Amino acid sequence: MxxxxxxxxxxxxxxxxxxxxxxxxxxxxxxxxxxxxxxxxxxxxxxxxxxxxxxxxxxxxxxxxxxxxxxxxxxxxxxxxxxxxxxxxxxxxxxxxxxxxxxxxxxxxxxxxxxxxxxxxxxxxxxxxxxxxxDNYLLGVKLGEHLKALKPKGGSVCLVLGNVAAANINQRAAGTRDTLAGKKGVEKLTGENGWQEISGCPLFTNDDAAKGNQMMADVLTANKDLDAFVLEGGWPQFAPQAYAQLTDQYIDRIKSKQLVLVVADTLPPQIEALKQGRSDVQVGQxxxxxxxxxxxxxxxxxxxxxxxxxxxxxxxxxxxxxxxxxxxx
CATH class of the missing domain: 3.40.50.2300 (Response regulator)
Structure with a gap:
């Protein structure tokens, strides 16, 4: 302390x-x-x-x-x-x-x-x-819209959040869930429009880039057929080397759109990750x-x-x- x-x-x-x-x-x-x-x-x-x-x-x-x-x-x-x-x-x-x-x-x-x-x-x-x-709810909506366009039939998804009590991040998650579900007030996706949040998600990174990358790695190890990540904040990408090492292991799945990553924020390392094919969409503040x-x-x-x-x-x-x-x- x-x-x-x-x-x-x-x-x-x-x-x-x-x-x-x-x-x-x-x-x-x-x-x-x-x-x-x-x-x-x-x-x-x-x-x-x-x-x-x-x-x-x-x-x-x-x-x-x-x-x-x-x-x-x-x-x-x-x-x-x-x-x-x-x-x-x-x-x-x-x-x-x-x-x-x-x-x-x-x-x-x-x-x-x-x-x-x-x-x-x-x-x-x-x-x-x-x-x-x-407009944080709208940011979440935009992430959801892009994911729906990339995966129109739905799939398994994991949301990546920050602090539990961060109102802005929770608003984004609500916008994403409502958009994917096609209705408001969904606390967790359980099959609405074909979307299912996997067990153990959402992930709470506490705004820690290293923790975010490790948590994503653990999820991918346990869920090899995961269809999508929605990063409601860009934390894992704020550690570009660690994020590159993580995505290198799944780059074929990412580039073939088997694994889709839609991510909030557009800082320079994040735009570079997008150009390298390490994400599909970046919605920036x-x-x-x-x-x-x-x-x-x-x-x-x-x-x-x-x-x-x-x-x-x-x-x-x-x-x-x-x-x-x-x-x-």
């Missing part, structure tokens, strides 16, 4: 060091992500840095988070520390949505709070002013745009301006045919 606390403190220190000089009168607009070890969130950081050059004088975009995406308690502690320290506004990507909601309910912050990338649960969304990021737009939304809230309840940043749908042109410029 002490080691985890030290890692979180180190992450905060490093974030402060890289945030650039701040004046005492600066209003800090803080972005708190699930973990600094995830390359997806590094694009949010880059967006924050670009926004910094364009914000009004007197505002500072500050990016932080726990060292590891598995440190849910560390993220909650960082939010609490920011509330105690006093910042102008906070944008949170909650790793554990109920835990973050509990903190906000207890602290009753007077500053504007928004969510970014991941939202609070519906019953807790009154605790934040707005959300900016992906736009984390840079999230990180860029969030400071301006927080600035408006601090200044008392009206903001929309939701800002969706859109999706990119990438296939081998359009891999060179599918990403938004």
């Amino acid at each position: 002490q080691k985890m606390i030290n890692l979180t403190a180190l992450a905060c220190t490093l974030a402060l060091m890289t945030a650039g000089p701040a004046r005492a009168e600066d209003k800090t607009l803080a972005i708190v992500v699930k973990g600094l070890d995830n390359p997806f969130f590094d694009l949010i950081r880059q967006g924050c840095e670009k926004a910094q050059a364009e914000l009004k004088a007197g505002y500072k975009c500050y990016y932080t988070g726990p060292a590891s995406t598995s440190d849910e308690a560390g993220e909650v502690q960082i939010i609490e520390d920011l509330l105690t320290k006093g910042v102008a506004a906070i944008a949170i990507s909650p790793s554990n949505a109920p835990a973050v909601a509990n903190l906000l309910r207890q602290r009753k912050p007077s500053i504007p709070i928004m969510t970014i990338d991941a939202d609070l649960l519906p019953q807790d969304q009154s605790l934040r002013r707005t959300y900016i990021g992906t 736009r984390p840079f745009e999230m990180g860029y737009r969030a400071p301006f939304v927080m600035q408006d809230m601090v200044e008392g301006k009206t903001v929309q309840p939701i800002y969706y940043t859109g999706l990119d749908e990438c296939t081998p045919e359009n891999a060179n042109t599918c990403l938004k410029k």
